[in-house]
Amino acid sequence: MSLAVSYRLLTPLLLLGFVQVILTKRFVVKEASKICLLAEFSANFSVSFETTAKKQATVLFPLPEDAKESPKSNCSSMIAPLLVVSFGDGHSLSMNFSRSNVSYKMEELTLVLNMSNSALFPNSSKVGLFNMSRPLDISAKLNTTYTCKSDSTIYMENVNVTLNKVQWEVLPPADGFSKTKTECHADVTPSVPPTTPVTTLAPTTATPVIQNPTRGRYNVTNNNVTCLLAEMGLQINITQMTGNKIATKVFNIYPNLTHASGNCSKDHAFLQLTDKWTTLIFQFVVNATFNNFYLKGISISSSLVPSQGKGFQAENISLHYLQTSLGKSYMCQAEQVLQVTPNFSINAFELRVQPFKVENSKYGIAEECQMDKDDMLIPIIVGAALAGLVLIVLIAYLIGRKRSHAGYQTI
Template structure:
């Protein structure tokens, strides 16, 4: 009976921490960045082109009128566009190549922009807004104009009511995890290893990093699993000691 009780305690100790870790992992996996998808007409079925793989990370800067850097961004960018070609919907995924991309833009007291152009075929512009009351900034607007080989006419997408890449004045926004920024139903941006600061730069260096929620959740999951395993070891050890103590007590009774 002592061995059966110890085995039941050990099974209970194994099951509960692992169930807790699984539930928490599913909860965190469901976290996704906010989306803003205004109503537009989207083709029902799109034939995706070949996946170009992970994009190269580039660094882009904007200088103010006195020559100082006022906006800086390091990130890999992948554009996901759905358009009509030969009367058929096509989903095209294109990586922005840093060595072929020129950056420009402007900086103001409460607004800043970063324009990325790729050999005249792609024009991607990010607009950032600063709330001077709370000293918080965010990506508020994105514009895309693209003339890719299979397109019969120039594709354009624009959204002025976004809320991504939120940070504090003087700090940079950082996210190592891949994010998808939904701009319109026909256009989204996959952004990789992003660090951006549109306001409050000191020289050309990023300010203190503010981690995104996805990174915090990704770091929290191993901690929770490790704590669950540590608890499991303690429960097994306690079950063993209790079982051993009862066993010795049984031998002494005649």
């Protein structure tokens, strides 16, 4: 089965899970007759590239049926297994594992794409092999199977790899996977979400108000170095038509139930917040011309809001929020509404974020939002007005007193 052009889309919908994973493959890495790595998963790929016409294009495709273990796969004496999955016309997906006496981990994912494959990458300005790697730290205990039924998206430059229905184990038993499991974070959160109101409203009725969200602290780390810092309380607002009425769902993101992940490069940074029901992705970019950064994209996928028989999904990658100078952090204590689409917005509370040039895991100097500046300006104006009023009264009193004394002359 070839990687058909029919998978091509104009936007990276894979971030939201629009592409259904259709194939789960099992891969075995052996040394002699001993299995050092057993892996089973499905994968979707989203690849953005520039065409010869200087336009941006994005293709999406799943791991195809012809995917198989490459001869480059090896056990490296059972200490550092390497799985290389080859597929299509010269493409490959590699996973580097390592193990200790008590645990094992997948520590690097590498994707090699043949950009000369015109059927998959038509009119690509790049040709030849394109190699991308991402350090990871996906750990599990020895003698357990690492499992993750939820989608896990790994971000690299211009490429996103989403793994699904993952099972893998270093040094598995002879009859297959161990029955004892190490589950990923996304699979072990509580199965029932915290109660939040769902209200059906007339078209002109205001959105229901719930308690302000708890402020969470999130960060993204690349190669053991923190590259993104964020603190914020997040409240989601989703509005949909139900018959002739508007159904509005308002719910908070709970930091204690949320896992933060993502990736940073020189000019792009992704923050993904995931709990059992909702995935939020924030995309920050650098504007090199003005030496600043801004929030360019927000996407959401949530099972808390049914939509046409599936969860609610929305995305906008043409935003321009939170603009701040590089090396500094954006801060806004006031509630800020980030309108993403006509029916999806985020209320952000006590927000502070810095996605680039983070030094020593600390925020740079904060640049305050205009709302905070206005909040500070109002008391200054009121104070100045009161001071002016007091001064006017004092001057009037002194003038009145002087005139009063002038009415009496010494005889």
